Amino acid sequence: MSVVFYLIAGLSVAGALAAVLLKNTVHCALAVTVAFAGLALMFLELDAQFAGFAQILIYIGAVAILVVFAILLTRGSDTPTDTVFSKKPIVGLVTAAGIFAIFGWAILHSAQFLPHQTATPSVTVMDIGNALMGRYVLPLEIVALLLTAALIGAVIVAMHEKAGAK
Amino acid sequence: MNPLTGYLLVAALLFAIGLAGALTRRNAILVLIGIELMLNAANLNLIAFWRYGPHPEALTGMMFAIFSIAVAAAEAAVGLGLVISIHRHTHTTDLDEMNRMKG
Amino acid sequence: MIEKVDQIFVILGHWLVSFLPSTLQPAAMVLLGVIAIIATFPALFALTVLLERKGLGRMQNRYGPNRVGPYGLFQPIADGLKSLTKEDIVPLSADAVVHFLAPVLLVVVVFMGYAVLPIGRNMTLVNMDAGLLFFFAIGASSELSVFMAGWSSRNKYSLLGAMRAVAQMISYEVPLLMSSVAVVMMTGSLSLGKIVDAQNQYTHGLPHWYIFTPWGFAGFILFAIAATAETNRSPFDLPEGESELVAGYFTEYSGFKFALFFLGEYVGMMGISGLGTTLFLGGYSAPFEVLGFVPSWIWFFSKIMLSMCVFIWVRGTLPRLRQDQLMNFAWKFVLPLTLLNVMVAGLWRFMGDGWLRWAVCSAILLLAYVTMARLGMRKEHFGPRSYRYAE
Numbered sequence: 001m002s003v004v005f006y007l008i009a010g011l012s013v014a015g016a017l018a019a020v021l022l023k024n025t026v027h028c029a030l031a032v033t034v035a036f037a038g039l040a041l042m043f044l045e046l047d048a049q050f051a052g053f054a055q056i057l058i059y060i061g062a063v064a065i066l067v068v069f070a071i072l073l074t075r076g077s078d079t080p081t082d083t084v085f086s087k088k089p090i091v092g093l094v095t096a097a098g099i100f101a102i103f104g105w106a107i108l109h110s111a112q113f114l115p116h117q118t119a120t121p122s123v124t125v126m127d128i129g130n131a132l133m134g135r136y137v138l139p140l141e142i143v144a145l146l147l148t149a150a151l152i153g154a155v156i157v158a159m160h161e162k163a164g165a166k
Numbered sequence: 167m168n169p170l171t172g173y174l175l176v177a178a179l180l181f182a183i184g185l186a187g188a189l190t191r192r193n194a195i196l197v198l199i200g201i202e203l204m205l206n207a208a209n210l211n212l213i214a215f216w217r218y219g220p221h222p223e224a225l226t227g228m229m230f231a232i233f234s235i236a237v238a239a240a241e242a243a244v245g246l247g248l249v250i251s252i253h254r255h256t257h258t259t260d261l262d263e264m265n266r267m268k269g
Numbered sequence: 270m271i272e273k274v275d276q277i278f279v280i281l282g283h284w285l286v287s288f289l290p291s292t293l294q295p296a297a298m299v300l301l302g303v304i305a306i307i308a309t310f311p312a313l314f315a316l317t318v319l320l321e322r323k324g325l326g327r328m329q330n331r332y333g334p335n336r337v338g339p340y341g342l343f344q345p346i347a348d349g350l351k352s353l354t355k356e357d358i359v360p361l362s363a364d365a366v367v368h369f370l371a372p373v374l375l376v377v378v379v380f381m382g383y384a385v386l387p388i389g390r391n392m393t394l395v396n397m398d399a400g401l402l403f404f405f406a407i408g409a410s411s412e413l414s415v416f417m418a419g420w421s422s423r424n425k426y427s428l429l430g431a432m433r434a435v436a437q438m439i440s441y442e443v444p445l446l447m448s449s450v451a452v453v454m455m456t457g458s459l460s461l462g463k464i465v466d467a468q469n470q471y472t473h474g475l476p477h478w479y480i481f482t483p484w485g486f487a488g489f490i491l492f493a494i495a496a497t498a499e500t501n502r503s504p505f506d507l508p509e510g511e512s513e514l515v516a517g518y519f520t521e522y523s524g525f526k527f528a529l530f531f532l533g534e535y536v537g538m539m540g541i542s543g544l545g546t547t548l549f550l551g552g553y554s555a556p557f558e559v560l561g562f563v564p565s566w567i568w569f570f571s572k573i574m575l576s577m578c579v580f581i582w583v584r585g586t587l588p589r590l591r592q593d594q595l596m597n598f599a600w601k602f603v604l605p606l607t608l609l610n611v612m613v614a615g616l617w618r619f620m621g622d623g624w625l626r627w628a629v630c631s632a633i634l635l636l637a638y639v640t641m642a643r644l645g646m647r648k649e650h651f652g653p654r655s656y657r658y659a660e
Binding site: 005009012013016017019020025028029032035036039042043046047048050051054055058059062063066067069070071073074075083084085086087089091092093095096097099100103104107108111114115116118121123127128131132136139143146147150151153154155157158 | 168169170171172173174175176178179180181182183184185186187188189190191192193195196198199200202203206209210213214216217218219220222223225228229231232233235236237238239240241242243244246247248249250251253259261262
């Protein structure tokens with residue numbers, strides 16, 4: 001495994017750990033942005049350039065800003081008075097550790113069946129465009145409908161209530 | 167070690183960290199951050215299998231990951247809209263205090 | 270001979286790199302390109318700052334700075350020395366790490382955008398297949414540094430300025446992308462090199478620049494509006510308006526960090542005008558075929574400087590827009606027009622050559638503009654003005 005992979009993986013995992021463990025909510029949001037950036041770099045390392053740039057554009061350019069705005073609008077950046085973890089964090093930790101153990105066991109035990117280095121796929125944006133308009137046109141239209149519904153729904157849910165209604 | 171194994175282990179680790187965050191933090195927005203980490207880990211899994219699997223020219227893994235990114239962004243938007251709306255009612259985002267059905 | 274002058278930087282780069290072993294040569298070539306970009310564009314930034322202060326001064330009927338050198342030419346040096354030697358004040362309750370990282374992030378992000386711009390023939394630093402997407406992805410990341418700057422200062426006014434700036438930048442990001450979608454549709458590629466190649470042809474000596482088509486003209490104007498708003502320039506500079514919000518999100522920055530923000534803003538302006546010239550003005554191609562002997566990089570730089578002059582001109586001319594006027598403008602005027610522009614570009618493509626498609630496309634765009642400007646942006650009527658004089 002190359003040094004680049006270890007660096008990028010370390011960056012992503014460090015960002016994710018910081019996002020989960022830090023006390024200040026805005027620091028958590030910025031740390032998860034670092035994790036998103038690390039993941040985008042991993043996509044680029046895996047020769048998926050379109051997915052990597054889409055990850056940067058959507059997650060860092062939009063979702064991170066959305067999270068930060070939500071934190072500011074809900075006064076999450078005030079320092080918390082008591083602990084930031086729930087009353088029995090051990091349950092969540094044990095669950096997560098158990099799931100990681102299961103995944104790790106499955107991955108390492110099936111390592112001999114996994115394929116090895118294959119040739120670099122040369123995928124151009126034109127191929128992606130043809131696929132989106134050809135084979136995947138139905139998911140594309142459904143995602144468009146879903147995004148429109150989510151847009152309208154989010155606006156309605158977060159809108160200030162009118163003066164008359166209560 | 168197989169390069170694919172490395173990527174799958176990193177994805178599993180990120181998923182576990184996201185799950186731990188979603189289950190243990192009190193702030194609703196941090197739970198959403200944990201959910202976004204889990205979705206990202208799944209995307210990494212998809213792209214890794216696309217790259218090292220048979221038939222990468224069919225673009226299945228990449229397409230799946232792109233749709234997953236789009237849907238996750240929409241879900242984050244709606245989720246955060248809900249959190250803001252709840253905050254407007256109860257003036258808190260602490261999940262431990264939202265233990266009554268009545269608003 | 271003309272070819273040699275045109276490719277002089279490429280030839281120079283190859284000659285310098287030939288001293289190294291062949292395994293290191295590609296990396297060294299890229300490193301040379303990076304050094305060239307980091308050396309050139311801050312020098313242009315210094316020139317632009319001087320040009321802006323002198324130009325704005327003349328437009329406001331005063332001289333600009335004229336003490337430091339002949340006609341004030343050494344003013345950027347004086348400014349640079351001042352900002353380097355000023356004391357770096359960080360507020361006590363500010364978040365030190367985030368406060369430090371915000372200008373760093375901004376400068377890194379705006380310089381990364383130059384990696385895909387075709388500065389001359391064969392002079393793109395990284396010739397990516399999805400170059401335009403890379404530029405927009407990187408540009409979207411610069412909004413985060415604005416927020417970091419505003420929030421870490423622990424200052425109500427900085428935070429307000431940062432929220433307004435981020436809201437403005439996300440609102441205008443969608444028209445920015447949509448106005449370039451029309452160009453991508455007509456070229457059939459996201460690669461900036463191919464977009465310039467498609468515009469580098471001439472009929473009867475006139476170029477095939479996209480700005481000379483109806484949809485390209487509308488797209489260029491919409492792109493220019495969105496680019497002005499993305500870089501927080503007047504008339505969209507409420508977040509950093511000196512009379513409203515002190516200095517907005519960089520109130521608490523002093524000395525070198527302020528200079529970095531300033532540098533980041535202007536270098537970002539040059540980057541996005543570089544993208545605008547690549548998409549609509551033909552990149553490095555000459556206006557007329559007879560002028561093809563002038564090197565391609567001279568055309569690129571002169572088009573960028575022309576865009577900067579237009580930015581400065583607009584700053585000196587138009588009044589500032591209020592936040593709600595700005596957001597209304599984005600969502601209710603610019604965005605529908607960009608969507609219509611995409612459809613008109615498709616219509617252009619499928620109507621076949623001839624005068625009919627010029628007439629139809631221009632008519633649709635003009636009609637839409639007039640309708641929306643008259644109906645869509647109309648607010649309630651104001652009563653008769655009442656004046657109050659000091660008694």
